[in-house]
Every structure is written in structure tokens, then in C-alpha cells.
Amino acid sequence: MNRDGDNVSCIRAVACNERALLCIELSGSVITPSLLEPNLDTYFDLPQGANVSLFQEPTTEKGFRFDAGWTNWSHFDFQPLTIGPITVGGERDWSDTTRVMTGTAFRSTRNMTLERGRSSA
Secondary structure (H helix, E strand, O other): OOOOOOOEEEEEEEEEEEEOOEEEEEEEEOOOOOOOOOEEEEEEEEOOEEEEEEEEEEEOOEEEEEEEEEEOHHHOOEOOEEEOOEEEOOEOOOOOEEEEEEEEEEEEEOOEEEEEEEEEO
């Protein structure tokens, strides 16, 4: 307990992560009602990104949070889908995203924590 009578926990957490680009290819056949089995081929990428999160809980009742991140959506320029002899797909013009979030937490009871925050993307 500190001099103001608050229960002090002083939990601090810092998390940093980086997501590498992950390429996934799918291939197989599709059974249709007409009993045709055309081949199905596609690939897609899960985007790379980075994230930093900070958490500070100066007392057991109060907490503060900060989060910032980036996702490389602009990597998604084309995703083909081939069914039998037909290939479809479209050009995309996606932009990278960045986001920032700040927030506070207040533990009103032992089993309930109220959180308030603001996010910007």
C-alpha cells in the first residue's frame, strides 16, 4: 500500500512482435453436383507487420495502455484463383495501415474491469 492508501502492484509489460510474410498455396479438386472434379489452385499471403504494446498498472485498480502497429497490406497486389481451365483474380490497390491506441483501465470490482480507450488508424 502506498501513502495514499492505494494497493500498489506496479505491473509493467512491454511487448514487441514482428510478423513475417507467410505465403500459402492451396491445390486440390472440387466435387460439383454434375460430378465434374475441376482442379482448384490458389495462393495468398498473410501480410508482414510489426507491433509494440506497453502496459502500466501503477495500482491494482488502475492501468494504462499504449499500442502501435503497422501492417504491410500494399503487398497484396494480385491473388489468382484457378478453377479448371479458368483463372480469375483482380488487381488490388491496398495501402499499408498504421494504428495507435491509448487507453485506461479501472477495476471496479474483483471480477469486473472497465476499460476506455481511443484508437486511430
